[in-house]
Amino acid sequence: MSVSPFAEHTTRLTRSLINALVSEHDDAALASRVREIAADLSAAAEDPSVVEIRDPMRPRSRFRLDLTPASSARNPIAPPLEIRHRVRGAAEDDGTAESYADVVLPLQYQGPPGRVHGGIVALMLDQVLGDAAHASGLPPAFTRELTLTYDAGTPLNSTVRVSGRISRIEGRKRFMEGEITADGVVTARARGLWISPREQSAPASSRS
Numbered sequence: 001m002s003v004s005p006f007a008e009h010t011t012r013l014t015r016s017l018i019n020a021l022v023s024e025h026d027d028a029a030l031a032s033r034v035r036e037i038a039a040d041l042s043a044a045a046e047d048p049s050v051v052e053i054r055d056p057m058r059p060r061s062r063f064r065l066d067l068t069p070a071s072s073a074r075n076p077i078a079p080p081l082e083i084r085h086r087v088r089g090a091a092e093d094d095g096t097a098e099s100y101a102d103v104v105l106p107l108q109y110q111g112p113p114g115r116v117h118g119g120i121v122a123l124m125l126d127q128v129l130g131d132a133a134h135a136s137g138l139p140p141a142f143t144r145e146l147t148l149t150y151d152a153g154t155p156l157n158s159t160v161r162v163s164g165r166i167s168r169i170e171g172r173k174r175f176m177e178g179e180i181t182a183d184g185v186v187t188a189r190a191r192g193l194w195i196s197p198r199e200q201s202a203p204a205s206s207r208s
């Protein structure tokens with residue numbers, strides 16, 4: 001289900017409000033930002049039908065109603081994670097289907113100074129690996145195990161790439177792997193196991 005421009009606009013403004021709360025330590029400056037954002041929120045709510053967004057997030061067909069705190073365009077606590085799909089080609093040329101997202105994390109996702117919080121790193125990798133686990137119309141599967149290695153700080157305020165792919169499938173089990181890179185350097189790696197519940201995996205288990 002696609003998100004209306006009004007809902008997405010309101011989500012973006014709410015993200016701005018969250019950002020103001022963690023950025024402005026002076027109440028007068030904070031109050032000024034709050035007034036601006038409140039005015040923008042009210043203006044859009046006057047007539048939701050005329051709200052337009054120049055660069056809306058693309059609705060993803062394999063995720064009909066995304067309300068997750070990881071990637072929903074209508075959930076302001078979610079990082080602005082727009083997941084795309086591709087086949088790794090040219091350089092690697094291994095033909096692996098991959099899910100990936102290029103994302104900039106603002107201050108509200110900070111852990112150590114200047115770095116993305118490790119839990120947010122895990123959240124994004126869980127989501128992108130979970131998305132990749134559902135490639136090719138595979139039946140629903142849940143994260144059973146997720147192992148993270150934090151190799152280096154993941155920077156705030158600059159584009160990082162979150163990627164995930166299936167490494168192998170054994171019956172109901174999908175073994176996943178992925179990483180986050182910043183300027184081409186790996187900052188975190190993930191390995192995980194997604195399992196399709198017995199009742200939902202009849203076609204998959206008959207293949208095993």
Ligand SMILES: CCCCCCCC/C=C\CCCCCCCC(=O)SCCNC(=O)CCNC(=O)[C@H](O)C(C)(C)COP(=O)(O)OP(=O)(O)OC[C@H]1O[C@@H](n2cnc3c(N)ncnc32)[C@H](O)[C@@H]1OP(=O)(O)O
Pocket residue numbers: 062063126127130131134140141142143144145173193195196197198
């Ligand atoms: C969420 C998807 C919904 C579908 C949506 C469709 C479209 C989606 C599009 C895009 C999706 C993006 C969405 C991302 C969402 C983000 C991820 C989350 O937040 S998920 C929530 C957190 N996770 C849970 O809540 C799971 C909780 N756990 C469970 O419910 C169960 O454990 C479950 C269903 C996962 C498995 O239950 P069992 O009872 O079937 O499992 P047993 O029988 O113990 O294990 C199955 C096999 O796996 C082996 N196994 C277990 N652990 C293993 C391990 N660590 N290594 C190797 N094998 C292992 C076992 O030995 C067994 O093998 P043998 O069949 O006997 O051969």
